[in-house]
Amino acid sequence: MDEIFGTWSHPARPASLWLDSAESWDFDPVQSGSAFDVVIIGAGFTGLWTAVHLLNRDPTLRIAILDAVQPGFGASGRNGGWCSAAAPMSLEYVAQLSSRQQAIDLQHALNDTVDQIGLFIQSHNIKCGWQKSGTLTFATIPAHLMHSENTVKSYRDFGFGDEQISVLNAEQAATRINVHGALGATYTPHCATIHPAQLVDGLVRYLLSRDVLFFGQSRVTSFGNGVVAAKTPHGPVSMQTEWAIRATEGFTAHLSHYRRAVAPIYSYMIATEPLSRDIWEQLGWNGRETFADARHSVIYAQRTPDDRIAFGGRGAPYKFASNINPKFDMNRAVHDRIEATMKQLFPAVADVEITHRWGGVLGAHRNWCTSVSVDPDARIAAAGGYVGDGVAFTHLAARAIADRITRTESTESRLFFNSVSSKKWEPEPLRWLGVNSLLRINSLSDIYERRRNKSSRFLEWIIGLFVK
């Protein structure tokens, strides 16, 4: 069994709730001697959207998508299903690295991207539970109210009004979702809830209908300068291509030459059994908004199309040397913590059964910024570093790749993430120490804020020093 990827067959198939009600793709491995215009490495949202946009630009392109396992194996088949206009970098950070206008343009582009994805889903009749009803971020302690105030102030400073983010007092928030101890919430309409694996399936079907070739169990080992080499169950193969596109996100560190490019960070989720009408009456949540609160160690949830709660959280330790292994998809301590948090926020679910527990890797660049790179000499392009905000951002990044490769002038190809590049992560053990210290400071800040009833500035200070 491959250490990083396991095998696609049971029991190594991830235990993601979403994969239970999605296709079990079984594409054959690629064979030697093939030739393509574009080879895309990775069949998650980045790879799939890149193929969609490339075909929009040039329908004659011969495109192959290779995955080490099968489509949807990575984060795209396991995430929280927030199709959101959020980005891992704040408006201030983008302005600091680029310009105020770039920060504003990026936010508008992300808002618009959510709608473009919705249109694509609608016009291709993809059944993936799409509902655009925004995100509610609750405050359950006074420090959260301060964080929310700062977030809203930041948007206002960049000229965004209530149409971007608005404030709900405790009473108004309670009419949307009944959250224990809620003091208020912020609301942004720029998010839809989806069944992510069914969106993967819809994209695969669409691309098959456009004659894109898919290959599974084809783990790429090297690429660039017109050649892609892969390891398959039948042995090593190589193929010719004009362009190679790396869409490997959290798994990138396991490609030679990219070991320190992207740190894989685990995020974990649980799902309840479908909840009774009685429980939903207690919870409210009729709008199916995506749910979070303003703590530092990110939590996220949605009411699923089949009336469960799918609830996730970050904060699990980073594995030494960017290690990834299917056995890390389960983490009893983290899953228990997520369950306890969910039950504390929603006492109505205290006795419900947790039917699914799973995890997956996000990818983070050293500067915490999403980026798109195109190297016309080596004929390599890449997008990634979405941290936990890639469901919509992949669509935007993929548009930029497609435009730049086909030399199409566009707004997307001039956005900030096209010109930012991150330095490499530190060698081990410094990387392990750095990433885990940041994660630990996040959770300590939450404890401090809960106990002291005031906001901790320590984290911002540390991040300011570390993320450069």
Ligand SMILES: Cc1cc2nc3c(=O)[nH]c(=O)nc-3n(C[C@H](O)[C@H](O)[C@H](O)COP(=O)(O)OP(=O)(O)OC[C@H]3O[C@@H](n4cnc5c(N)ncnc54)[C@H](O)[C@@H]3O)c2cc1C
């Ligand atoms: C638990 C969890 C919850 C999340 N929740 C959200 C959310 O609610 N909203 C949001 O916006 N984002 C969320 N994210 C992040 C989001 O899912 C990702 O940013 C997004 O799916 C990234 O898509 P991708 O195609 O770049 O990468 P992936 O979906 O990870 O796909 C990469 C693919 O590349 C393949 N691959 C890797 N290496 C090779 C190789 N050498 N050769 C061939 N193939 C290879 C893998 O098998 C995989 O299929 C979450 C992530 C996780 C893990």
